[in-house]
Amino acid sequence: MFLTKLMSREQQSPESLSRFHEQQSPESLSRFQTQQTSRFPSSGLSRFGNGLNVSDTNTDEPAKQDEVIPVVQPITSRFLADSETLDTLRKKAIVKEYIPKSDRDIELPALRSLFIESFDDFYKEIEPRLQLRSDTTLRNWLNETFDEMQEEMVKKKSRVFLLTTGTSVSNILGFMQIKEENDTNTVYISQVAVHASLKRKGFGGLLLQHLLMVYPTGKTYTGLCRRANDPALQFYIKNGAVIMPDDVVAQKYGYDPVKYLGFQYVDKTERPSTSTATPAAPSHLENPADA
DSSP: OGGGGOOOGGGSOHHHHHHHHHHSOHHHHHHHHHHHHHHSOSOOHHHHSSSOOGGGSOTTSOOOTTOOOOOOOOGGGTTOOOHHHHHHHHHHOEEEEEOOSSTTOTHHHHHHHHHHHHHHHHHTTSHHHHOOOTTOOHHHHHHHHHHHHHHHHHTTSSEEEEEESSSSGGGEEEEEEEEEEGGGTEEEEEEEEEOGGGTTTTHHHHHHHHHHHHSOTTOEEEEEEETTOHHHHHHHHHTTOEEOOHHHHHHHHOOOTTTEEEEEEEOOOOOOOOTTSOOOOOGGGSOGGGO
């Protein structure tokens, strides 16, 4: 269409602009002006403002030039930064245990959101390989999965550790959920989730390293992941895990070995027995930056 081939106004002479307006009908000019103003709205705050939709405001009142409405970044870009900033973030991060008081804890919605965004970020690329039920969607399935996780957290059937840089829920970078199998001296790693923009930048390794400060040497760590989840499998292998035989996955955990792989590793690190000493990272956790 002729209108789409026009050069910008800066490139037009006054004479050519005048001829253009004379050649156009009132209706086409109106449509052209509407398209230009709608393509580049004067305010982008309606999506990420402070909960206020700009379209709902009273447009009869003049805008206040000195009023600044904070823009909240979407969750997927909160921690996008250069390597120097990420290194500072890693050094600032600490791991602490979270013990839920009830299912109304403010931390739980934050963990749910982080879990869903983290796994949806990858799973949406391989959704057909997940073989989900036909009556559900990926995000609904992730929500249902977290429902089960939350029940275990609240009922103290598992332990949860947060990777965070402060006391606010907005400071949470990731979390790890584990279950203790005291009869076999085994710790089962249920989930390790970090913010989607922090994957493969060393933050998941910080959570695994913390296990060495919680449990004595000699513990066996096990877990399961879907065969389709290659990044998760590589993460555990880089941290020293070996693959379990398929019959163990089926018999011990009751999962289909066609869909799931089991992994395990034994902590054989020699370190001081005093609780105040900080253990050195064993060989299988020496490179957490690969996580």
